[in-house]
Amino acid sequence: MSKDEKRHVPAATVPRLTLYLRKLRELQARGVERVSSQELAAMIDLNAAQIRKDLSYFGGFGTRGVGYEVSRLIAEITRSLGLDRDWNVIIVGAGLLGTALARYRGFAEQGFRVVGVFDSSPTVIGASFGVGRVRAVEDLEAFCVQEQVDIALVTVPAAEAQSTVDRLARAGVRAVVNFAPVKVTAPSGVTVRPVDLSSELMVLTYRLVGGEGQGPRP
């Protein structure tokens, strides 16, 4: 359907691509030029067949017995994830989490530029967040259009999350990460990704209760 050479990686594969990318960059930093699916599997805690299947979307440059070329695989995944360009990010909700995200260094390293932080509270508007000042939420729509905002991180209270996403959608923002602990809906063409930090802890408790073949806690 697409005219460009975009491969259609299934949505469920994408979070794993970010894991591969992280690991491949570590390998590259250590001077490793080739890696096999078995080696990746051992490092990432996935099975090798799954990795081969996931990476098959990037063409047949994994060679049996030789492995994948690290630099080429990094380039392919980077392009596929859209990380070969910068993205304009705003944060709506300048509470503790919003402020922490505004200063999170990992974003800039990946090309995610925090270009604005918004809040509705007069006591917060105008406060510095490191690379700028908190803006009034009244200016949200105009800012999003003018600055071509790509992604919004929503860290408002639960009661304000849906109306915030509605405003963002009307302003043409097509990607939202929802940190508010409530389900929100968005019109077609706008992707909302809910983030539940508890999920990170659940993966650990699963292991603590013995899911990884380790014994129970003494």
Next chain:
Amino acid sequence: MSKDEKRHVPAATVPRLTLYLRKLRELQARGVERVSSQELAAMIDLNAAQIRKDLSYFGGFGTRGVGYEVSRLIAEITRSLGLDRDWNVIIVGAGLLGTALARYRGFAEQGFRVVGVFDSSPTVIGASFGVGRVRAVEDLEAFCVQEQVDIALVTVPAAEAQSTVDRLARAGVRAVVNFAPVKVTAPSGVTVRPVDLSSELMVLTYRLVGGEGQGPRP
């Protein structure tokens, strides 16, 4: 190997279980009693065969044409993830992110009790974080032993992350979530889960560049 009835769900499946659990709880809240793998697939953006495989570890109570019993599946996943009990959590690093996590309501809802927050800075030690005061990192080991800390969230600067994890491991903490933007290692028996908030954004940029069959940004 295990004497209890624990099923051995593969590690890669566990993050998906947290997605299923979230969705199943939403369905239960709406009074839905049964759900098919196809319905779950449409809601979660995974294919139905993957869901059936993942849920097969919980026994054969998904019946063709009838679907899964929502309440029973919730109970099984909850038990498997170790969410049928409370867990003691500490946060090491009382910066913006650490403080935000200390106040994050989603943790308590899942049984993750933040019992302590630690920092090395004299200007931060003693400050209130909502449900207590920031403790000196010198007291870390004694506290972990005495309070039976299960999980530590590490939000210290990158340069301090490895030494922090070393201390936690010596203090008997077996699960660490590392928010610091650096790779750390831990002795056998201690699980470290790196969290890279950029990964959440990468899933969105993948869609923005057309990975979901949507057109490119105009």
